[in-house]
Amino acid sequence: MGLAEALYGRVYVLRLGHRPGRDKRVTTHVALVARAFGANGLILEGVCDEAVEGSLLKVLDRWGGRMHYECGVSGRSYVREWKRAGGEVVHLTMYGLPVDEVIGAIASSPKPKLVVVGAEKVERFYYEEADYNVAVGNQPHSEVAALAVFLDRLFKGRELYQHFEGAKLRIIPQPRGKKVVR
Amino acid sequence: MGLAEALYGRVYVLRLGHRPGRDKRVTTHVALVARAFGANGLILEGVCDEAVEGSLLKVLDRWGGRMHYECGVSGRSYVREWKRAGGEVVHLTMYGLPVDEVIGAIASSPKPKLVVVGAEKVERFYYEEADYNVAVGNQPHSEVAALAVFLDRLFKGRELYQHFEGAKLRIIPQPRGKKVVR
Numbered sequence: 001m002g003l004a005e006a007l008y009g010r011v012y013v014l015r016l017g018h019r020p021g022r023d024k025r026v027t028t029h030v031a032l033v034a035r036a037f038g039a040n041g042l043i044l045e046g047v048c049d050e051a052v053e054g055s056l057l058k059v060l061d062r063w064g065g066r067m068h069y070e071c072g073v074s075g076r077s078y079v080r081e082w083k084r085a086g087g088e089v090v091h092l093t094m095y096g097l098p099v100d101e102v103i104g105a106i107a108s109s110p111k112p113k114l115v116v117v118g119a120e121k122v123e124r125f126y127y128e129e130a131d132y133n134v135a136v137g138n139q140p141h142s143e144v145a146a147l148a149v150f151l152d153r154l155f156k157g158r159e160l161y162q163h164f165e166g167a168k169l170r171i172i173p174q175p176r177g178k179k180v181v182r
Numbered sequence: 183m184g185l186a187e188a189l190y191g192r193v194y195v196l197r198l199g200h201r202p203g204r205d206k207r208v209t210t211h212v213a214l215v216a217r218a219f220g221a222n223g224l225i226l227e228g229v230c231d232e233a234v235e236g237s238l239l240k241v242l243d244r245w246g247g248r249m250h251y252e253c254g255v256s257g258r259s260y261v262r263e264w265k266r267a268g269g270e271v272v273h274l275t276m277y278g279l280p281v282d283e284v285i286g287a288i289a290s291s292p293k294p295k296l297v298v299v300g301a302e303k304v305e306r307f308y309y310e311e312a313d314y315n316v317a318v319g320n321q322p323h324s325e326v327a328a329l330a331v332f333l334d335r336l337f338k339g340r341e342l343y344q345h346f347e348g349a350k351l352r353i354i355p356q357p358r359g360k361k362v363v364r
Contacts, residue, residue, distance in 0.1 A: 026207050029324035036323040059322055095353055095360040100339065127358050137342040138353040140241055141218040141330075142211035148327035149334055157282065160319040171277055171320035176309050178277040 010112040012041030012068065013147065016075050016126070017119035024051040029144040030117060031056045034067070037151035038159035039115065041068035045075035064167025079114065079129050087112040088131040092146045093122065096133030103153045106132060115150065117143040192294040194223030194250065195329065198257050198308070199301035206233040211326040212299060213238045216249070219333035220341035221297065223250035227257035246349030261296065261311050269294040270313040274328045275304065278315030285335045288314060297332065299325040
């Protein structure tokens, strides 16, 4: 078993600054990307949001896999606890170091990883506490995209072929049209 | 100049099914990902949305680069025109063929590419007219993530180091904190 495989199940995503209503779709995308790209925990800082939770649970029920989910937690405490427990913290930010420069070090460490993604403005605390501030391009774009590309680099593309346990539905890839089996 | 570079400026993104209000954030992410990951056209099908256009224009003004932008067009006509003019059409869908199976063929063709991303449900027409129906993982996640990973594969990761002409702001990557130069 390679390290990329060993890391499955040891990557959580901490979503900061979610505003219910306003951010519900983008945070749902964050949650579904976390699942589809090999993370298995989603932590919503500060608030809870039934819309996000409902979408995630529905996908887990139909398409399988398991995710740890928490909401309404203090982001600062979560980061501190994660580090105290021996994990490392990766903060995705356009101001950070290029992902290609640091992904080797991140991927070769067996430490559980907490990947922090913000909404608009992220407090200085997270820049300081992160083991790595990582940029997926130093341009403004999307935390959804940054998370997907970061996890894709971390798992070397193999996350796209994960097996999701307990799936009720499975797609048979087609050149045209849709084929889903139960 | 390699083919990946030759393709810069020849990749447009067609966003289907945008609903103003409801989708404004996600479509803005689609637009900013298109720019940051090396596409240089964004076409909004059916409607216009000042919120999306405003965000894109603001980023172009500050961070540079050029994008062709159109809105309120007929998606069907656009696809037909694109093909008539010698381009090819790539539709991103979880039901399609794995990106790694088809990216070689797509990247090695010099044809201008129209990358089609839907919102909720996409009409059969697009599955049938697309030269490639491509899945970035056969799991439900996000058109923002699918677009980013597709373009990242197409441009072999080099899109993250693009130069954006006319930028007023530029980030100097930092291990901690933010450094922006004018």
